[in-house]
Amino acid sequence: xxxxxxxxxxxxxxxxxxxxxxxxxxxxxxxxxxxxxxxxxxxxxxxxxxxxxxxxxxxxxxxxxxxxxxxxxxxxxxxxxxxxxxxxxxxxxxxxxxxxxxxxxxxxxxxxxxxxxxxxxxxxxxxxxxxxxxxxxxxxxxxxxxxxxxxxxxxxxxxxxxxxxxxxxxxxxxxxxxxxxxxxxxxxxxxxxxxxxxxxxxxxxxxxxxxxxxxxxxxxxxxxxxxxxxxxxxxxxxxxxxxxxxxxxxxxxxxxxxxxxxxxxxxxxxxxxxxxxxxxxxxxxxxxxxxxxxxxxxxxxxxxxxxxxxxxxxxxxxxxxxxxxxxxxxxxxxxxxxxxxxxxxxxxxxxxxxxxxxxxxxxxxxxxxxxxxxxxxxxxxxxxxxxxxxxxxxxxxxxxxxxxxxxxxxxxxxxxxxxxxxxxxxxxxxxxxxxxxxxxxxxxxxxxxxxxxxxxxxxxxxxxxxxxxxxxxxxxxxxxxxxxxxxxxxxxxxxxxxxxxxxxxxxxxxxxxxxxxxxxxxxxxxxxxxxxxxxxxxxxxxxxxxxxxxxxxxxxxxxxxxxxxxxxxxxxxxxxxxxxxxxxxxxxxxxxxxxxxxxxxxxxxxxxxxxxxxxxxxxxxxxxxxxxxxxxxxxxxxxxxxxxxxxxxxxxxxxxxxxxxxxxxxxxxxxxxxxxxxxxxxxxxxxxxxxxxxxxxxxxxxxx
Numbered sequence: 124x125x126x127x128x129x130x131x132x133x134x135x136x137x138x139x140x141x142x143x144x145x146x147x148x149x150x151x152x153x154x155x156x157x158x159x160x161x162x163x164x165x166x167x168x169x170x171x172x173x174x175x176x177x178x179x180x181x182x183x184x185x186x187x188x189x190x191x192x193x194x195x196x197x198x199x200x201x202x203x204x205x206x207x208x209x210x211x212x213x214x215x216x217x218x219x220x221x222x223x224x225x226x227x228x229x230x231x232x233x234x235x236x237x238x239x240x241x242x243x244x245x246x247x248x249x250x251x252x253x254x255x256x257x258x259x260x261x262x263x264x265x266x267x268x269x270x271x272x273x274x275x276x277x278x279x280x281x282x283x284x285x286x287x288x289x290x291x292x293x294x295x296x297x298x299x300x301x302x303x304x305x306x307x308x309x310x311x312x313x314x315x316x317x318x319x320x321x322x323x324x325x326x327x328x329x330x331x332x333x334x335x336x337x338x339x340x341x342x343x344x345x346x347x348x349x350x351x352x353x354x355x356x357x358x359x360x361x362x363x364x365x366x367x368x369x370x371x372x373x374x375x376x377x378x379x380x381x382x383x384x385x386x387x388x389x390x391x392x393x394x395x396x397x398x399x400x401x402x403x404x405x406x407x408x409x410x411x412x413x414x415x416x417x418x419x420x421x422x423x424x425x426x427x428x429x430x431x432x433x434x435x436x437x438x439x440x441x442x443x444x445x446x447x448x449x450x451x452x453x454x455x456x457x458x459x460x461x462x463x464x465x466x467x468x469x470x471x472x473x474x475x476x477x478x479x480x481x482x483x484x485x486x487x488x489x490x491x492x493x494x495x496x497x498x499x500x501x502x503x504x505x506x507x508x509x510x511x512x513x514x515x516x517x518x519x520x521x522x523x524x525x526x527x528x529x530x531x532x533x534x535x536x537x538x539x540x541x542x543x544x545x546x547x548x549x550x551x552x553x554x555x556x557x558x559x560x561x562x563x564x565x566x567x568x569x570x571x572x573x574x575x576x577x578x579x580x581x582x583x584x585x586x587x588x589x590x591x592x593x594x595x596x597x598x599x600x601x602x603x604x605x606x607x608x609x610x611x612x613x614x615x616x617x618x619x620x621x622x623x624x625x626x627x628x629x630x631x632x633x634x635x636x637x638x639x640x641x642x643x644x645x646x647x648x649x650x651x652x653x654x655x656x657x658x659x660x661x662x663x664x665x666x667x668x669x670x671x672x673x674x675x676x677x678x679x680x681x682x683x684x685x686x687x688x689x690x691x692x693x694x695x696x697x698x699x700x701x702x703x704x705x706x707x708x709x710x711x712x713x714x715x716x717x718x719x720x721x722x723x724x725x726x727x728x729x730x731x732x733x734x735x736x737x738x739x740x741x742x743x744x745x746x747x748x749x750x751x752x753x754x755x756x757x758x759x760x761x762x763x764x765x766x767x768x769x770x771x772x773x774x775x776x777x778x779x780x781x782x783x784x785x786x787x788x789x790x791x792x793x794x795x796x797x798x799x800x801x802x803x804x805x806x807x808x809x810x811x812x813x814x815x816x817x818x819x820x821x822x823x824x825x826x827x
Contacts, residue, residue, distance in 0.1 A: 125186040126166075127250070127292040130178065130323075130335055131258060132309055134286035137174040140382035142267050142281045146177050147348075149265045154179060157257050162188055163250060169331075171348045173385040175313070178346060180331035188247025195221050195241045196231060203239035214239055251291050255298050258289075262300065275301055286310065293325030293334065311342025312386050314437045343386040352381040355433055358389035359417065362431055367422040370431055376411050383415065384435035392416075392449045396428045398456040401463055402549040405533075408542055409455050416452070455538075462533040470554040471547065475523065477530040486649045487597045490526050493590075496597075496644045498522045500589035503640055507632050514581060521563035521582040522589065524551060528564070544568040570620050577620075577627050584624050588637075591617035596641035599659045602652040618666040625692050626670060635690040638663055664689055671696065676703055683820040686813065694765060701767035702816055711771070714778035718818040721781065721805045724790055731806040738800040743780075743787035748804060750780045751811060758814055770815045781808070 138146065150170045158165065166183035197203060203214035210218070210225060218228060223241050231240035263278065270279035278301045287305035289296045295307035309321045321342050325334035336346055345351040355377055359370045380387070398406065403426050410416045410430050419429040430452065436444050478491040487493065501522040505515045528547030533539055539546065548565035552558070559582050566583025567590055569575055578584040598612045605614050625632050638659050645651055652658070667689060671681045676699045684698045705711040725731075739745045754777050761770035790801045812818060 126183040127186050128290075128331065129181040129184050129250075129254065129292075130288065130290040130331055131180075131254075132176050132178040132286075132288035132335075133172075133262065133284065134176050134288070134310060135280065135284050136282035138177075138281045140174070140379050142269075143172065143174060143177075143382045145267060146265050146281070147171065150177060150179055150261060153257075153261045153264065157253075157261075161248075161250070161253050163253075169347070171346065173344060173346055173348070173351070174383060175385060176309070176344075176346065178335075180335065182330065185250055187249045188253075190247050191245045193243055193245045194231075195243075197239040197241070200230060200237040200239060251296065254291075255296075258298055259300050288323060290323065290325060290335075309339065311339065312344050312435070314435075315343060345386055348381055351384070351387060352377060355381055355387045355389070358387065358433075359431065362389045362391060363419070368419050368427060368429060369422075371407070371418045371420055371426075373411060373417060376415065376417065380415055380433045384433055386435060388434045388436075388438045388441065389431055390434045390441045390445055390448075391419075392430050392432060392445045392452065394428050394430065394449060394452045394456055398453075398460060399426065399428055401456065401460055402545070404542060404545050405459050405463065405539065405549075406456065408539055409459055410452060412541065413455055413538070414448070414452060416448070458536075458538070459533070462531075462536065462538075466531045466533055467550060467553045471524055471527050471550040471556065472554065474527040474530050478526055481529060484597065484601075486601045487645065488648055490529060492648060493593060493597075494523065494526050496593045496641070496648075497525065497586065497589045499644055500592060500637070500641055501585050503637065504585050504588060504632065507637075508585075508630060510581070517557055517559050518563070518582050518585050520557070521560045521567070522586050524556070524560065525564050525567050525586050525590065570616075570623060572616065573619070577624055584628055588621050588624055588632075591621050592637060592641045593644070595621070595662065596638055596655075596659055597645045599662060600642050600645040600651040600655045601649065602655070604658050604662070614662070615666070618663060619669065622663075622666050622670045622692055626696065629693050631691060631693065633690045634663060634667070634692060635660055667692060667695065671699055674700075676700070677706070679820050679822045680706065683816045683818060686817055697765060698767045698816060701771055702821075704768070705771055705775075706821065710775050710778065712823050713782070714775050715818045715821045715823055717778050717781040717785070718809075718812055720785060721809055721812075722819045725802050725805050725809070728802050728806075731803050732799065734803040734807055735800055738797060739804070740797065741788045743784045744801065744804060747780050747784045747808070750777055751804075751808060755811055758811060762814065767815065774812060774815060774818075 147170050154168065154170070157163075163185045165181050165185070168179065168181040168184075170177070170179050172178050197217035198213045203211055203217070205211050210228075214228075215225075217239060218225060218241065221241050221243075223243065227241055227243065229240050229242060231238045262280070265280075267281040270281060271283065272279045273283045284301070284303055286308060287298065287300060287303050288307060288309050289298055289305035290307060296305060298305045307323050309323050310317070311319060311321050321338065323335055323338055336350075339346045345354060359377070363369055406426060407418045410418050414432070417431040419427050419431060421427050432448055434441060434444055475491070475494070478494055479489045481490040482488075483490050483493045498519060501518050502515075505518055510518065524547065525544075526547075528534055528543060528550060531546060531550065533546050534543055544565045544567065548561045551561035551564055559580050562580045563578070563582025563586055566578035566580055567586040569578045569583065569587060578587050594612060594617050595614050598614055603612070605612075622634070625634065639656065642651065642655060642659055664685075668681055668685070670692070672678070674696070680699050680702045683702060684695055687695070687698065689695065734748070736748065739748055754773055757773040758770055761767070761773065788801065790798065790805070792798050792801075
């Protein structure tokens, strides 16, 4: 079958960077489905683009679908034919629908009976014809977050469409789409002129790289996003060669600016040195988040007053472009410096009085109410941890001030909302607060995500747990349980942070008691959901399980320890890890098999009377009981010291007695009294094991 190349370019006004990624993914998914549904193959395809164009290039695409042998089954013979042997209306209707004559009909015998059928060769459709139908559908179905209507009311897109380019093996093809007609015309970089048409000439068999990307590159457009990103990284790496300066790495910003430009040029600018008096992150936030520029450090790692921006303009006018960008950056930093100077005229503590004006959640009150609950929870946590008076005082001070920066001018103007906590730390330092308290204000928002660091200070760790637990208990308490598709208050992230901090700190904190205390404080504020406690415990248990999974602990190991006290995370971790270390040992596997026999034999027994030692007849069952008494003492000692490896070793040693018991004793004997007593013995054995782990949950290789 002949192979062809295909190129589609959708030209438009500048698409926002995040919407551009949505378009790439949508086209990729749609084209993959097109190939599958049309039963077509190609050697390779690529979807990429710039803010002003989306393109799909395909190499070695089937010229047409393969012919297929088709069997169509119609009504049963009894329905398809009249008694006189002629076709009934049902039979004639089936043949007419297929488009064949009566002579082409056959009888198909199956297990379900005989049916009227037609078998014929169906010619494959031309791929180009199929593409012409698919393209309009694909374009209209791109799920942009926001769309514009500018030409006709029945079509919308992220930005106005300007041109369509469609080449089949280098030959222009026509597709009409809402007033646009495709051809071989594209456009170069905007600064070369919006009306300057760019013909994409191709020779038959030439690759997209040779005739499309190369032509656009000459017109100052790097159409392939991967190539553009590599170029940006290279320019950033070498823009300060030989000077001692370097660009502060920000790969997320690289991704953003990659989708803001068509022909990147790294240009160096400077802001006024007086703005270096601002806290470092305020400067970096102004430059990167607001302006999408890169900050610069010197050879000692100190922030400088230089910045680098990725220009999309004519490199010949970079100096003029630089002056404009410097003017904007200086103006923004001047605002930030004014906010900072105004805010620090009074101590951070003075802002706490204004927290009553900020609503946290309608039912849960203001940020002042939330702060009060956080302070009380911190008091409980310090009691759990038995912190000394000085440490406790710092924690309570940090809890009192942790939300104060939310009502400062710096954050109130919505310019630096992502710096909450950091602003609080800087203002706390400026107010003369203890450094541990100041750091805790910043750290109490940690971790902000799965890849974020945990708090380093005691203040930050305790206040972070209290703040997050208040949010989780509060939102669940008023009946707003997160769903699979909705978690507007990021409760999963908050709860994950709680268990991660407790785990990392190896704190002996009763997780569910703390959750209950938080819920009780919420109950003092408002009416809580009747099943709030149940939902809260279930939610936190899920986060504990997720934590164990993240540590590489197998699911069956987790199941084997979750019946024990789930409120002490480190205890669960230690049990699970001790089991994990033994899981593949032969003697442990034998123990698991033996325990499962114990559990299975008594699985259907409803009641277990107390064991009567006098009814133990066989030496193996007498030995099993005597060693069980010794095992109980050994497990007591091991659990007292929380040494689960020792506890498991005692269970393994006891495993031989279980094996000997089953080899020598018939548990389900005919004598009912003896049988019931042996069940009672096995019940006692099972209960002893469950003090350490439920080994019946362990999956052995023979069960996989």
